[in-house]
Amino acid sequence: MAQHSKGPRKQIQPRLRTEVYAAIDEIAKRQGTSVSQYVADLCAVHVGRPDLVWISPNREQQELFPDDHRKVS
Numbered sequence: 001m002a003q004h005s006k007g008p009r010k011q012i013q014p015r016l017r018t019e020v021y022a023a024i025d026e027i028a029k030r031q032g033t034s035v036s037q038y039v040a041d042l043c044a045v046h047v048g049r050p051d052l053v054w055i056s057p058n059r060e061q062q063e064l065f066p067d068d069h070r071k072v073s
Contacts, residue, residue: 014039024038024039041054
């Protein structure tokens with residue numbers, strides 16, 4: 001089944017330390033999303049565009065920053 005378009009995007013390939021990747025992977029799994037989508041959402045919020053955060057029907061919790069309880073509405 002085809003996915004809905006998420007709009008125009010650019011691909012990046014950051015090189016993360018293994019500890020950082022492991023933490024991001026754990027959070028993404030808890031939220032029911034991919035590492036790629038989670039990082040894209042973090043970047044959107046960081047540059048002041050929370051409106052671009054993708055809210056998936058599969059995502060169980062919408063906390064981008066679970067340790068300090070900032071939530072995306």
